[in-house]
Amino acid sequence: MARHNMIAAWAGRARRGSDPVQILAGIVLCLCALAPTEAYAYLDPGTGSFALQGLIAGVAGGVLSIRTYWRRIGGLFRRKTSSETWSGSWPERPPSGGDA
Amino acid sequence: MRDPGSFRDPSAYVFSSGDRIFRAVTDEAWHNFQLFRSSGAYEEMKARGWIIATEEDGAPHPEHGDRRLFEHPKLPFVSYPYEWPFSLLKRAALLHLDIQLRALDFGFALSDASAYNVQFTGIKPIFIDTTSFVPYREGDYWAGHRQFVEQFVNPLLLRALFGVSANAWCRGALEGLPTSDVARLIGPLRRWLTPNVLVNITLPDLLQRRAWRSDDPGTSPSKPLPKTALRFMLQRLRDWISRLAPRRDESAWQDYDADNSYSPEDEERKRAFVAHFSLSTRPSRTCDVGCNTGYYAEVLLQSGARSVVGFDSDTGALELAVSRATMAQLNFLPLLSDAANPSPAQGWAERERSGLRERVNADAMLALAIVHHLAIARNIPLASAVEWLMSLAPRGVIEFVPKSDPMVERMLRLRADIFADYGKEQFEAAIIRHGRIARMLELSPGGRALYEYEREIS
Numbered sequence: 001m002a003r004h005n006m007i008a009a010w011a012g013r014a015r016r017g018s019d020p021v022q023i024l025a026g027i028v029l030c031l032c033a034l035a036p037t038e039a040y041a042y043l044d045p046g047t048g049s050f051a052l053q054g055l056i057a058g059v060a061g062g063v064l065s066i067r068t069y070w071r072r073i074g075g076l077f078r079r080k081t082s083s084e085t086w087s088g089s090w091p092e093r094p095p096s097g098g099d100a
Numbered sequence: 101m102r103d104p105g106s107f108r109d110p111s112a113y114v115f116s117s118g119d120r121i122f123r124a125v126t127d128e129a130w131h132n133f134q135l136f137r138s139s140g141a142y143e144e145m146k147a148r149g150w151i152i153a154t155e156e157d158g159a160p161h162p163e164h165g166d167r168r169l170f171e172h173p174k175l176p177f178v179s180y181p182y183e184w185p186f187s188l189l190k191r192a193a194l195l196h197l198d199i200q201l202r203a204l205d206f207g208f209a210l211s212d213a214s215a216y217n218v219q220f221t222g223i224k225p226i227f228i229d230t231t232s233f234v235p236y237r238e239g240d241y242w243a244g245h246r247q248f249v250e251q252f253v254n255p256l257l258l259r260a261l262f263g264v265s266a267n268a269w270c271r272g273a274l275e276g277l278p279t280s281d282v283a284r285l286i287g288p289l290r291r292w293l294t295p296n297v298l299v300n301i302t303l304p305d306l307l308q309r310r311a312w313r314s315d316d317p318g319t320s321p322s323k324p325l326p327k328t329a330l331r332f333m334l335q336r337l338r339d340w341i342s343r344l345a346p347r348r349d350e351s352a353w354q355d356y357d358a359d360n361s362y363s364p365e366d367e368e369r370k371r372a373f374v375a376h377f378s379l380s381t382r383p384s385r386t387c388d389v390g391c392n393t394g395y396y397a398e399v400l401l402q403s404g405a406r407s408v409v410g411f412d413s414d415t416g417a418l419e420l421a422v423s424r425a426t427m428a429q430l431n432f433l434p435l436l437s438d439a440a441n442p443s444p445a446q447g448w449a450e451r452e453r454s455g456l457r458e459r460v461n462a463d464a465m466l467a468l469a470i471v472h473h474l475a476i477a478r479n480i481p482l483a484s485a486v487e488w489l490m491s492l493a494p495r496g497v498i499e500f501v502p503k504s505d506p507m508v509e510r511m512l513r514l515r516a517d518i519f520a521d522y523g524k525e526q527f528e529a530a531i532i533r534h535g536r537i538a539r540m541l542e543l544s545p546g547g548r549a550l551y552e553y554e555r556e557i558s
Contacts, residue, residue: 042109043212046246048279048308052299053241053325053333055307060329 104451109211112231115164121174123154124167129231130158133170136233141206150199151227152219170230176385177409178459181215181251182271183435183443185418186259186346188225192218193252195225197338204331209236213244215251215276216453222407222431223422239324242333249300250276253337256344257282257297261290263348265415267436274447279305296340299333346419366543370499371399373541373550374466377497378403383464387411387492389439390470394421397432400466409460411437439470439488440478457491465489465496469548472501475522476511482522486530494555495538500527501548524549 106114111129115122136142145151152172160166200210210232217229254277255266269277283305291302374396382404388397391410400408412418421434442456467489474485489498501508531537535555542549
């Protein structure tokens with residue numbers, strides 16, 4: 001049930017904003033949420049603990065988006081100046097923060 | 101026979117058949133384990149000794165509702181978190197986090213964080229619930245965080261911050277120490293200024309109370325938790341716990357080995373008596389009641405005993421016993437237990453966690469310098485104390501400490517001697533009531549004496 005509220009929150013946010021990234025993220029989350037999770041729900045995770053993880057998620061999300069934008073800016077800058085040392089390909093995933 | 105403590109997770113339950121241990125699992129749990137095994141995580145963790153071996157029997161068993169079965173090796177002794185000394189609880193906590201972190205690499209999470217899913221062989225922790233590995237999905241929250249904090253972190257913190265052992269509280273609170281209670285104990289400075297306390301105790305407690313007060317307490321995860329953030333949480337907790345140490349280590353008995361009332365000759369004779377007992381009986385499971393720092397457990401293990409579970413009520417001595425077992429690599433598990441008040445059968449229907457006696461399946465028993473603590477310090481009738489000790493194993497060694505001993509004299513210094521029935525004759529009679537005296541050694545004339553008994557097979 002918790003997961004369904006999560007979808008609603010995301011869907012609501014996606015409707016309000018027209019950002020396609022948000023809509024896509026909403027769809028991905030919906031798909032994730034449809035997968036069965038209730039089977040493991042025999043443990044009450046605790047409202048306080050989940051609210052805390054929500055805060056951490058918010059902070060982490062903010063840090064990650066700042067990092068992504070920073071990389072993009074950095075990437076543009078590097079492409080122009082370090083063409084002599086450019087190896088020809090970027091790593092598929094950034095070495096850190098790539099899990100998000 | 102179904103394990104009465106195995107009911108929380110509907111996808112699997114544990115039962116025993118003779119000496120074999122099985123787990124009856126649903127199709128989903130079976131499928132999850134296949135995924136877990138094929139990822140390579142199972143083999144790796146088993147090879148590291150982190151998780152218990154699991155043999156699969158894929159045939160549906162009609163007597164178990166067509167569930168399929170896993171079989172696990174039987175553990176030599178089942179202990180509970182409220183019996184673990186600080187350093188064993190800490191080891192169990194670190195193992196749980198290590199397993200979570202490594203499982204995440206393979207795309208798995210743990211569905212709970214119960215401390216009861218960790219057991220010990222010797223002092224080495226092992227994770228026993230192989231069906232609690234579930235596929236991890238990006239964004240998932242850590243469902244076991246609250247449980248981990250209440251069952252592992254809070255008891256460790258009480259000892260680390262205040263020097264207070266939390267075992268008795270844990271024994272009464274099988275779900276763990278409530279974070280709301282622990283938050284109240286920690287002063288405001290530490291509560292708000294220690295980042296680990298803030299994140300794991302203060303904020304969850306505050307948010308929990310706020311949620312209870314609000315009209316809509318069903319606050320649900322609104323943002324996915326990135327895997328890096330989850331990993332960060334687990335790693336921070338791991339770093340924090342690995343730095344925790346008991347605040348106060350001195351205790352009444354931890355210097356006992358160095359500062360006791362035995363002469364070196366007496367001690368050597370006592371050692372030889374215990375070694376002879378071990379060599380002649382070669383017990384596979386010995387229980388050592390009043391094990392102190394494990395000196396005689398080590399003697400037993402060096403003389404043919406295969407494993408020893410020790411019990412003592414002194415937390416400081418037990419920490420030294422854990423160090424001894426670590427240094428000498430002994431198959432020795434020192435546990436906190438007061439012989440006058442052993443762990444009872446308790447929990448759901450009073451059967452979820454079994455009593456100590458039910459779990460001790462020993463073939464030998466050692467009870468050195470403990471009888472006077474039971475009979476004089478705790479007023480337990482001597483015959484009753486001897487009977488209880490003898491009930492633990494069919495053979496063993498019990499030390500008798502007479503009233504003339506300096507330790508007993510000290511016990512009686514401030515109180516009247518109401519122990520008319522405490523004497524050598526009564527002690528011997530108590531043994532003979534349930535068995536025979538196989539060997540006896542008087543360490544000094546009229547002084548302490550060691551008795552090897554053999555219980556009558558009834």
